[in-house]
Amino acid sequence: MRDLIVIGGGIAGVSSALYAKSRGLDVLVIERDKIGGLIRGASKVTHFASLVVAETGEEFSKRLESQLEDMNIEVAYENVEDLKKSDDLFIIKTDKNSYEAKKIVVASGSTPKELSVDNKGHKFYHYGNGAEDLVKNKTVIVNGGSDGACKEAIYLSKFAKEVHIVQIMDRLMTIDEFKSIIESSDNIIVHTSSELLDIKDEEGIITSVNLTDGEISDSDGIEIFVSIGQSGNSEFLDDNFEITDGFVKTEVISDIDGLYFAGDIRVKPVRQLATAVSDGCIAGIEAAK
Template sequence: MYDVIIIGAGPAGVSAGIYSVSRGKRVLVIEKKAVGGLVGNISTVTHYAGIMSQETGESFSERLKAQAEAAGIDFVYEEVTKVSLIGSTKTIYTENNKYEGKKVILASGTTPRKLEIPGEAELSGKGMGMNAARDGVKYAGKNVYVVGGADGAIKEAIFLSRIAKTVTIVHFEETLGCIAEFKKKVEAADNIKVRLHSRITVVAGSDRVTSLDILDESTGETQRITDSDVGIFVYAGATPNTELYSELKLVEGFVPTNDQMETELSGVYAIGDIRLKEVKQISTAVCDGTLAGIAAAKNE
């Protein structure tokens, strides 16, 4: 029996674990893939207070893992398949095991959205849906496309502009939705182009993407672009990983909480990007985890 079970080892989950274990609680973190979550896939970490110079998502995640392990948190790397959150004992099921705890903190994060267009599934990893931090070097001196206009997308576009020949940002709205700092960097880069009110509607190719269609929603015109080796990086938002939490009332897939990260169920907390809130950043995830970790460690 654990005092606190945490589902998810991103910045929110690890922060919650550190604060709970520091208060003498036996803590288990269940993580599907790797400590850091989606943060491990981003090219650079910015704006978070105290980061190292040239901090990458990978380096940040590695330091996060080392800190958590040094704190004495137990980790298991398994996928959660079912949860039972009602009652004084919470049960978390994975494919081969079940774990019981007095408190549960949900920190399961989000899954990046796909475009759901023809050719996307067949060409995934073959020029479509690439990862800037991992795959950017493959496109040195080549043409790449970044889908999305929020901070995350534009930050990756700026990173890719140092590698690729050209970077074209494709965004369906009339203006980019990123912060002023990133807009200035886009304007200053001579190899970044921006195509607003536009969408990629089709990708095609045999063993890799060799053509894509871009629809201009203002004119209704579609342009077909052919390129022997093109990279498309999609940052079109994310879906909260809350499908297992049917015992909770969700709002558009997100979990409502109070200021202490408590859900409507006693002993159940929700933190990070699955929580219903306006600002989703590493700093706010860590804040959520801090509050939930402390609250969950209190004896009731």
């Protein structure tokens, strides 16, 4: 039996584990993929206080991993499939094991949504980090117009021939800092009120795409990136929770004794690293009380 199990090793989960462990709790983090979560793939981490300039999401996440190691916090790399409360203890079932804990922090965050366009066997990507060689001298289509989409578009424009931002709304929904970089770029083209309709391929590469506002062709190849929002990772919760698009309507301290929710998994107005850390801090300290 653990004092605390944290579901999810993104920044919210890591924060709650650090605060709880420092208060003497026996903590286990269960992570189905890699420590760092959503930010791990980002080309650059921005606007988070105390940042090292130009740090990639992967570098940032490796520091989270080191913090867990330094604090001797155990991580089980498993997928949580079920969470139940029975009397005074919680029971978690993963794809490999069953665990019991006195308290739980759900910090399972969110997953990028996929585009409902036939990919004809080609991979559609979510992040620019790691795609530098892939896009070299090719045309890139970035679907989405939020901060995440614009940030990845700006990064990819350093390597690609051209980057087309395809935004369904009538304007980009991003911060002024990114807008002015995009406006002054000579290889980023913005398509507003537009959508990717279909792709055409020849000899294994995408050579043209149809957008609402016209066709884009490149015989050297086109790579597609998708940044059209996230869905919450709450599949393992039962129907006692109010859930919209996977996100759970709850405060950090939930109505169920011993159960806490931290980070992007919650319905909240701002989903950023800082708000995830704040939730994780509250959850970890409250769990240790």
